[in-house]
Amino acid sequence: MTTDALGTRSIPISHQARWRAYWVCVAVAGLTILDLSKVNVALPSIEKGFDATSTELQFIVSGYVLTFGLALVPSGRLGDIRSRKVFFVVGLSIFTLASVACAIAPSSTVLLIARLIQGVGAGIQMPQVLGLIQELFQGKERAKAFGLFGAMIGIATAFGPTIGGLLIAIGGATDGWRAIFWMNLPLGVIAIVLSVWLIPQTRTKSKRAAQLDGVGVLIFAVTVIALMWPFLFTTGSGSDDPARWWLLVVFVLALAGFIAWERRYAATGRDPLVPLSLFSISSYRNGTLLVTVYFAALPSAFLLTTLYLQQGLGLPPVFAGMVTIGFALTSAFSSWRGGVLVQRYGRALVVFGLSFVLVGAGLLVCAALLTPPEWTPWAMAAAMFVAGIGGGLVVSPNQTLTLNDIPVRQGGLAGSVGQLGQRIGTAIGSAVALSLFYSTLAAQPKSESQLGQFHHAYGYGMLSVALFLAIAFVVAVVDLGKRIRARNEDDPDD
DSSP states (O other): OEEOTTSOEEOOOOHHHHHHHHHHHHHHHHHHHHHHHTTGGGHHHHHHHHTOOHHHHHHHHHHHHHHHHHHHHHHHHHHHHSOHHHHHHHHHHHHHHHHHHHHTOSSHHHHHHHHHHHHHHHHHHHHHHHHHHHHHOOHHHHHHHHHHHHHHHHHHHHHHHHHHHHHHHHHOTTTHHHHHHHTHHHHHHHHHHHHHHHSOOOBOOOSSOOOOOHHHHHHHHHHHHHHHHHHHTOOSSSOSOGGGGGHHHHHHHHHHHHHHHHHHHHHTTSOOSSOGGGGGSHHHHHHHHHHHHHHHHHHHHHHHHHHIIIIISOOOHHHHHHTTHHHHHHHHHHHHHHHHHHHHHTHHHHHHHHHHHHHHHHHHHHHHHHSOTTTHHHHHHHHHHHHHHHHHHHHHHHHHHHHTTSOGGGHHHHHHHHHHHHHHHHHHHHHHHHHHHHHHHHHSOTTSOHHHHHHHHHHHHHHHHHHHHHHHHHHHHHHHHHHHHHHHHHOTTO
16 A cells, blocks of 8 residues: 555555446446537437527537536545545436436426536536546556547547437437436446446545535636637527627736646645646646647537538438447547557647648538539548548547656646646637638529539638648647657667
């Protein structure tokens, strides 16, 4: 039994027990990520069932993302200083119960409230997964664990639209969306039982009392809401209230206040909500920035492709969602391989993966513009296949490299900040892509064919995807160069 700097003792766990606990955690993480994407295809069905307004529909999706993001960092901090197992089970229980409330919701208002609570549950449990991986595994085994974690997240993200469309097709246009939430009940109950049984209490109570920075939590909440709100409520339809952008001024002020408060709080000898020293670690800082920008691109590419296939080509939701299956399969395999290879190739592997994703994005645009409509879905599926090879070599190796130099006792917190970056990136990227897509569509002359109008809209929307991917590529190359220079300085004879 070992003791860390906080006086918290780590309990030795067998190899088999570690992996059993791991698979429970990763499966639950995939379940909560699935709810980020599968609900998108259910919006027309929800609108028909409740006669919901566009604002309500938008909030059903973005409200989940918002509360998910808000809960991440405080929950990561609490898991680090208390019990990751307890917070994992609590978060999973909240998510499951809220899913039932969504499934039986008699109105759009009840559904909206349940979705907000569901996001809180997801945000509570997700940091515990990353913290447990940090604590249960080391070295090559940890890289393998993050590789498989990335594979699961890739599968959940890419299969979400397909699963959502299939359940709606089975359940009907009016109430088929309820099955999307009902599926979480049996899966959630099984996961809760397995969590209590298999996830070990990896840490005993610390001798040194640790408290949550309450004021920091409040300022942090204002900061996150002010940043995410304008982007989450950007539909690109032209009816969005422009006054929402003033919240970015609030964000800047709140961020400055948060940094000042955290420094002052840390100066008193107490543990701040977010230790700013984390960002002095270049691997963590660069990795967090990279994954934030990458997630501004990838979900936007899925969203734009689905819109193009459904609205431009008239494909049913289930078939439009199936186009991403190739990405899910290849990214799952390359994530697993990336977890094995990252110890050997490091950041170079991420650069290589981003190159493949950029090629895949270019092939998507070529498929939309250059192939006959009847062949376009197949060509896009092939492009997704290529992009998935690179996608798996980005997320899981980057996760390993980002957390590699982080102390185990801060694993949950550090991982939650990275997850928050993903949520923020998704919100910003989706807002930019949708604005370009719909504004271009509205500006097209009526004389042009419908397909031609969607060609322009999809092409301009994908420009934002390419831009964010290019930024991520530059960050990866800069970090790679820094690592090469550091290695050469340490080994001048090499």
